[in-house]
Amino acid sequence: MRSTGSTLVSLVPSGAGAPLEGQVETIVYFGTDTIVHLQLAEGGVFIARLQNHDGAGAPFPPGAAVGVDLSPGALQVLSD
Numbered sequence: 120m121r122s123t124g125s126t127l128v129s130l131v132p133s134g135a136g137a138p139l140e141g142q143v144e145t146i147v148y149f150g151t152d153t154i155v156h157l158q159l160a161e162g163g164v165f166i167a168r169l170q171n172h173d174g175a176g177a178p179f180p181p182g183a184a185v186g187v188d189l190s191p192g193a194l195q196v197l198s199d
Contacts, residue, residue, distance in 0.1 A: 127193035128167045130155065130178045130185045137186025141165060143179050155179075157187065 131137050141157035148154075148171070155178070157165045165187055169178065179185050 127190040128169070129188045130167060130169070131188050133184035133186055135186050135188075137188045139165060139187035139189070141185060141187065143181050143183045143185055145181060153178075157185065 130143075133140055139159055139161075141159040144156045144158050146153060146155050151171055153169045153171055155167045155169060157167065159165055167187065
């Protein structure tokens with residue numbers, strides 16, 4: 120799976136009822152976006168692309184437990 124848009128995925132505090140839970144592994148600042156690599160509690164990996172805006176820093180530091188909140192239509196399944 121991959122995110123189809125930066126505004127469709129958001130990170131929230133762990134335990135906030137998000138459909139996915141995980142831990143922040145790395146954060147990469149890339150121009151207008153911040154890429155957050157997460158290790159999911161179920162054992163998978165999720166990469167979230169979050170759009171940067173004025174005054175925004177990393178939403179959570181590496182090692183933080185987070186939830187991944189998904190808007191309807193936020194994911195697209197890719198076949199091999």
